Amino acid sequence: MKTEILDLTPVSPGSRRQLTRHFWDAGGGPKVYLQAALHADEMPGAILLWHLMELLDTAEAEGRITGQISVVPFANPIGLTQWLQGKPQGRQDLETMQNYNRGHFDLAALAGDALEGQLTQDAGQNTKIIRAAFAKALKALAPKSENEELRQRLLQWSHDADLVLDLHCDHEAVMHFYTSSSHPALTEALGRCTGAVLALMEDTSGGNAFDEAHTAPWRALQKRFPDHPIAQPTFATTLEYRGQRDVSDAQAQQDALNMMAFLGAAGVISGAPKPAHPPALQTPLNGAGEVFAAQGGIVTWALTPGAMVEKDQILGHVSDPLTRRRLPLLAPNAGLFFRRDLHPFCLKGQGLAHVAGETPVRSGDLLSN
Ligand SMILES: [Zn+2]
Known part of the structure; x- marks a missing residue:
């Protein structure tokens, strides 16, 4: 495991926040990005990642990592400090009341013009060209607030991942997830591995949530450049790990094992547990x-x-x-x-x-x- 720590630009004298990413990298293979607590008052995903990291350490020691896995256990250091009257308030940015999981950058809008005249007749090559244009556009951003810089940094880590798993929870709920229609086999595998009972399917839900910021741009570019083959290379999902109070080691250990099963199905680790659940019910x-x-x-x-x-x-x-x-x-x-x-x-x-x-x-x- 290696660790990367980024400093966010201080917004007031005498304070500094950091964003931390742990990663396990076999030097090739599929790239997976996992984060939790973007809504900073949601801990089930963060405790899952705690236990998942132990399993990834073991897999690495046994030579079973076959891809690149990034884990950002606390994706929102701003929200983590937002407590009011004894209660965490990590869903919205208290300065603007903007939901931390809405309004992420529109990569197709940021990079579209730079792609004019650059695309080929090879979909694989176009994926590389588009991801490079996304990286360049993200680097060129000049964030106007700490929250915007946070969004920029997270996307810089995740925009070229093949799988993006954003771990959340609901108020009180059964386990479910949101995803687009673009990768039906991975959608089925995710349900069978994690035990989620429901998959809420939507290509454009509005609001540009973090997961959608990785899939909607490819659809937009397909529309803008109809004469060039453009793939949908990223599987992105928002996983709702039950309710806000469903935080326990026993549950999180099982969820981490289930996540290892999915990482195995996605080809990022070998020797993973087998899927042990029926597929999730899919509804629009x-x-x-x-x-x-x-x-x-x-x-x-x-x-x-x-x-x-x-x-x-x-x-x-x-x-x-x-x-x-x-x-x-x-x-x-x-x-x-x-x-x-x-x-x-x-x-x-x-x-x-x-x-x-x-x-x-x-x-x-x-x-x-
Ligand atoms: Zn959430």
């Missing part, structure tokens, strides 16, 4: 219907995430003890009740849960804030 991201609170009050749940439900089935209730009115929370569509809010109290109109169905029920930006 726009088929995930949201349940909203019709009044403010106390939230109680009748079902736990993981239940298959019918449309209008009762998931829980919101009770107002002042008016003594209790309203049901009804499934907006049939499908898998896969996530719900962490807090047992809500405001009127608040989104409280999602049910993943086969039929599109939403349009526009498909990601929450």
